[in-house]
Amino acid sequence: MRKSKATILSANLEAIDCSVEASWEADIIIVAVPFEAEKDVARKIQEVANQKIVISISNPLNSTYDGLVTAPDTSAAEELQKLLPNAKVVKAFNTTFAADFSSPLIDGKQVDAFIAGNDESALQTAAELVSTVGFNPLVAGDLTVSRTLENMQLLLIQLNMKYNYNWLAGWKILH
Amino acid sequence: MYNLFFQKYNEKVPLSDEEQEQIKKYLTPKKLRKKQYLLQEGDVCKVIAFVENGALREYAVENGKEHIIQFALEGWTISDLFSFFTGEPATYHIDALEDTELVLITKDAHEELLKTQPKYETYMRLLITNAYIALQRRLTSNISLPIEERYINFTEKYPDIVQRVPQHMIASYMGLTPETLSRIRKKLANRK
Structure with a gap:
């Protein structure tokens, strides 16, 4: 329930090898599985995810990393919302590489983490979580903006492979 | 559920x-x-x-x-x-x-x-x-009500709580020290 930075940082974390039990206990559910596996997980947790914040972190990449498998008029997050109609799906943490979590400062700049969703209080909570992890939270818009965010990560992956960023790269809006 | x-x-x-x-x-x-x-x-x-x-x-x-x-x-x-x-x-x-x-x-x-x-x-x-x-x-x-009567009422009304909750918590709920509650329980038991 508590969302203060200190509390989140001092929280006891425990991995539970059961998506239903873990989601039943959770206040916030992070679906940390590839896009192809989301349908199966969503089916399992649908009842216990009711009214909860569900964070979609996946990017629906094709097998050659040169495109997305989702149609242009949807996104992984929107598909997850259809599977969990009574949950508050938020897109977050999809525009960052795993290595960014241990180094959220790159070249002295705090990496931006974009958030999208339809529920104001869920966006606020997700922004606090993003901030606690060390990124700069930027609410980009409603859940349809996930289409752009997922394409942004596709581009970042392609740039990483082209210029060899060693999977330590991120987005930063300079203004 | x-x-x-x-x-x-x-x-x-x-x-x-x-x-x-x-x-x-x-x-x-x-x-x-x-x-x-x-x-x-x-x-x-x-x-x-x-x-x-x-x-x-x-x-x-x-x-x-x-x-x-x-x-x-x-x-x-x-x-x-x-x-x-x-x-x-x-x-x-x-x-x-x-x-x-x-x-x-x-x-x-x-x-x-x-x-x-x-x-x-x-x-x-x-x-x-x-x-x-x-x-x-x-x-x-x-x-x-006198404290004994309050305790009797409580046990009659909430037998499940008496069974499942430690005595020191029931004492806290009644505004008593655990020792006082223990004395009351003993007194009531002796009456039976």
């Missing part, structure tokens, strides 16, 4: 299957392990919790001493209503005495249900009226 919740709801306000499904959309299932908090003093209370299974207590801490103001077993609801309705920080802690399954109604869900489900408003009115009556009766009992 919502069986007891809707059983109790239907006892107060009968619902059609369709109304039940509509209300279910707004409910949050939540599991707490023993000793886990539902609410901590200083946080804003954002839920009314219905106990499907398990047990909780609500208490204040003053100078390091706990004062229990409510227990909640299966079929009961628990919340810091002052904080829930005003948005002010809670003055109570609520934690689980056993592994517990809850059905939560968040403030947002509560507001939405009030707007869209007339029978929810009736249900809430009855719930809060009953809570007020219980509070008034407890207050009257506290100021007018």
Whole structure:
């Protein structure tokens, strides 16, 4: 329930090898599985995810990393919302590489983490979580903006492979 | 997951299957392990919790001493209503005495249900009226009855709590020291 930075940082974390039990206990559910596996997980947790914040972190990449498998008029997050109609799906943490979590400062700049969703209080909570992890939270818009965010990560992956960023790269809006 | 919740709801306000499904959309299932908090003093209370299974207590801490103001077993609801309705920080802690399954109604869900489900408003009115009556009766009992009689009433009214909750917590709920409660229990046992 508590969302203060200190509390989140001092929280006891425990991995539970059961998506239903873990989601039943959770206040916030992070679906940390590839896009192809989301349908199966969503089916399992649908009842216990009711009214909860569900964070979609996946990017629906094709097998050659040169495109997305989702149609242009949807996104992984929107598909997850259809599977969990009574949950508050938020897109977050999809525009960052795993290595960014241990180094959220790159070249002295705090990496931006974009958030999208339809529920104001869920966006606020997700922004606090993003901030606690060390990124700069930027609410980009409603859940349809996930289409752009997922394409942004596709581009970042392609740039990483082209210029060899060693999977330590991120987005930063300079203004 | 919502069986007891809707059983109790239907006892107060009968619902059609369709109304039940509509209300279910707004409910949050939540599991707490023993000793886990539902609410901590200083946080804003954002839920009314219905106990499907398990047990909780609500208490204040003053100078390091706990004062229990409510227990909640299966079929009961628990919340810091002052904080829930005003948005002010809670003055109570609520934690689980056993592994517990809850059905939560968040403030947002509560507001939405009030707007869209007339029978929810009736249900809430009855719930809060009953809570007020219980509070008034407890207050009257506290100021007018001898302590032995209060304890007898408590054990007759809440035998499940006596079975499942440690004696020192019952003493705290009654505003007694554990030693005083122990003396009262001994005295009553000798009378039999």
